[in-house]
Amino acid sequence: MAPKSQAQQLIEKADKKANSSGGWFSSSTAKFEEAGDLYQQAANAFKLEKLFREAGDAFAREAECREQCKEQNEAANAWWNAAKAYKRGFPELAIQALTQTIVHLTGTGRFRQAADREKEIAQIYLQETHDLRKACDSFERAGDWYAQEDATATANQCYKDAADLHAELEEYPQAIHRYEQVADQSLTSNLTKYSVKEYWLKSGLCALALGDTVTAKRNQTKYTTQDPGFPSTREAKFIKAITEAVEGGDPEAFTGAVFEFDQVTKLDNWKTNILLKIKRSIAQEGGPGTLT
Template identity: 25%
Template sequence: MSDSADVLLQKANRLLASAGKGGLFNFFSGGSEDKYEEAADTLVKAAGALMGDGKYKEAAKTYERAAQIYNDKTDKDTRALAPRTYIEAFKMYIYKPRDLESAARCVDFATHYWSRNNNVYMAANKMEPMGDAYVAEVQEIKDKERIMKLRQHAVECYESAAKWFTLTTNANLANRNKVKAAEHAAMNADYQRAAKHYEELAIASKASTTFMRGYFLSNGLCHLAAGDTVAMERALLEYPDHDPGFKESHEGKLLVGLAAAQEAAELNDFEAAEAAYVQSGHSKTQYNQMIFELISRAKKTIPGQAESVENFMGKPVEEPVEVAPANAEADMY
């Protein structure tokens, strides 16, 4: 610990001790609220010094301590510093090795504060990075149970961010979070949840036939991956209501071919439909990895394929994999 951080922490502790004495002492030396505010300000400076020393977890705890004081011990105006200070703590907690539980605690306080005070944009803008932190952790671990749990947390964060961005009428950011929620729900085999998001995205994309068809394709592939033939049949009937040309599109032909092959349990027909889609110009790239991952999972539903099918990344289908967001906009961070 640097001398600067050490000195600042000692000063903050003295101020806190003084503020807690109350009575005539604080009457003559300044009000306790002022002392608490000064102590919190000093802790923020100490946290900055700790961060400069690369002591991120100590900095995180110090920021969080300052935020608690702002929230619990200061006046209404100063209390507004609490959520921002919690976010500074969050940023430190997600440095490796990440402390996601503490990071989530800080983000939850900040986002609830802002949402209660009619600043839902700030709430959404911080909930999305929390989801990204969960996903970053997923990429670095192998425990399947923990991977699924972290993905679930990520999906919930993205859904909250999408809801709040929608309230601010920021459709682009809302849709970006819906895409993330859909993809990670699908990777967790929560196909019904993913399909719902993809359907909403498609219907909201009427201005772009390309995007609409891409989202309808993802929606249909979720039904196929789930082996839900009833939902797939219904969806194929409904897609043309929104896009009259869907049936004759590459996406439409792929879904019809895959659905028929799945129902007939014909692997050759399934692979032929996939090959025709690839030959139409839709090769496996980082921009459509999710499509081919879902195709691979749908193929697994054909009897006899559970043990033999591998996904596009060369890993068994049962093992969760990380994919690049499809149709996602540039990262804003």
């Protein structure tokens, strides 16, 4: 039989300590503190062996020991370490561990750190499990926590990511609300004012994806009152052109406007997908350009 690794020996030692009854002169707190230290050592040994599931499990056992000792900060850190190990191939377990981390962080008022962990959850949902609904919810929750901690720029990034996902889920009114929220906040700083035209463009595309040219035009007028320079931007001219094409049921004019815009500002996947949805709403397909 192959000899046990150092990590396995440490796990056995930790299990024995955690399950021991203790003695007359030892407290249960001390027992769990010692077991927690051993689980942590075992977890790090598993990481050296690149056994990330086992490392995550050991960190999780450490976290449970810290909880027995009422050590909130240490428990949060252990769950986070478990999540980082689980992220190497076990996304659902990583989400569970991060959720436990957040419980401890919010319980001790550390909402900025909780927002960081919630953002991690959103990214796992988005990139690993491809659950857009849950990713959207997590981005919004993280945004709310960042906002209440005055981390405005990071909050806006989360809200923007949530808006993009609302649009992909065809929840266009919610997307418009978030884009306008981020734009309003961005207008207050000279460093972020330049990005407002992008948010208003996306808001306009969402209105057109709804088939609501009235809202699209009304919103463009509202944006002009907020920034008188907006109508002269390529984004505003583009929205105006495709709105008129949708109203006129003119796919050739629509495709021509898209082609012209794409020649200068390359369309990303998000814009391409929503423009295809808008074009399909026009009665007749066809015409030259980038959309087919």
